[in-house]
Amino acid sequence: MTLGKKIFSGTLITGFILGIIFWGGFNWTLELTNSLSFCTSCHEMRDNVYPEYQNTVHYSNRTGVRAECPDCHVPREWIHKIIRKVEASRELYHKVVGTIDTPEKFEQYRLTMALSEWKRMKSVDSRECRNCHDYESMDFVDQGRRAVKAHSTGLDEGKTCIDCHKGIAHQLPKGWEEAAAKAGL
Amino acid sequence: MINAEELSSLRGDHPLDEVSKVAEKKNWAKDGEPISRNYVQQPPLIPHKIKGYQINLKFNKCLSCHSWKKYRESGATKISQTHFKDRDGNDLAEVSARRYFCTQCHVPQANAKPLVENTFKPVDAVKN
Numbered sequence: 001m002t003l004g005k006k007i008f009s010g011t012l013i014t015g016f017i018l019g020i021i022f023w024g025g026f027n028w029t030l031e032l033t034n035s036l037s038f039c040t041s042c043h044e045m046r047d048n049v050y051p052e053y054q055n056t057v058h059y060s061n062r063t064g065v066r067a068e069c070p071d072c073h074v075p076r077e078w079i080h081k082i083i084r085k086v087e088a089s090r091e092l093y094h095k096v097v098g099t100i101d102t103p104e105k106f107e108q109y110r111l112t113m114a115l116s117e118w119k120r121m122k123s124v125d126s127r128e129c130r131n132c133h134d135y136e137s138m139d140f141v142d143q144g145r146r147a148v149k150a151h152s153t154g155l156d157e158g159k160t161c162i163d164c165h166k167g168i169a170h171q172l173p174k175g176w177e178e179a180a181a182k183a184g185l
Numbered sequence: 186m187i188n189a190e191e192l193s194s195l196r197g198d199h200p201l202d203e204v205s206k207v208a209e210k211k212n213w214a215k216d217g218e219p220i221s222r223n224y225v226q227q228p229p230l231i232p233h234k235i236k237g238y239q240i241n242l243k244f245n246k247c248l249s250c251h252s253w254k255k256y257r258e259s260g261a262t263k264i265s266q267t268h269f270k271d272r273d274g275n276d277l278a279e280v281s282a283r284r285y286f287c288t289q290c291h292v293p294q295a296n297a298k299p300l301v302e303n304t305f306k307p308v309d310a311v312k313n
Contacts, residue, residue, distance in 0.1 A: 055237065056237055057237060144216030145216045146216055146259075147216070149260060171243065171244075172243060172244040173243055173244075174242070174244065176244065
């Protein structure tokens, strides 16, 4: 083996190993920020939305399956996840300037934040809901009479989950119905 | 000395050194047809689950189906006109504050037996 070949294969192997370390490290760190414990490590989430979510079916239920913050608020597919994570970096700015650092301020911005999240969910046809809830696997026979009625007509009308299921994990702000109707949500 | 068999407390007649009976858990009734009233002016019972329904200053989840605006679309019973009057009998444009908190009068049902026997029967003329 000539010196040139040795350097080439050496670089290749080193690059491969470094690639695994950096890529793995990046993904590992990213996943650390994708958990309930990370989301509730700031008091803005821990004191406002988290206690509300704890009373809902997505936190505690009959079968013990739990949907945590990122299951609904962060897309699963890598490319969509990265885009969302980059968008969410502005939250660091608002954390620093304290946009929602008191319950009063949080309440003041709740509608704005809710509208923005409803808009995001509607624009992707409630993709994050559908990671678990699939129309195809819904058995209408097992649903209550109200659910059957809504789901069977909803399908035909091309509605998406978030059109009706707003405020299922967090409390709804005053005047949300008018605001949502105005925004076409 | 008192024998456990002779003594009955709130705990029932279970001996202290034994585990008491686990109370039977009551389940909320599943979605069903409207339940007919037992007497005139009885607040209608809720024939479905209402777990997690938000009823507070900011929003009333019940009204998202039972309001005059929504009842046709949802197929729900509409809120009675009596709920739009204040205590002096004045008509209001919104649901009266004293009638806003639905679950003060309207309640969902569970598979529980009545604690006290009741033989009440409404008179025929106003039975529905």
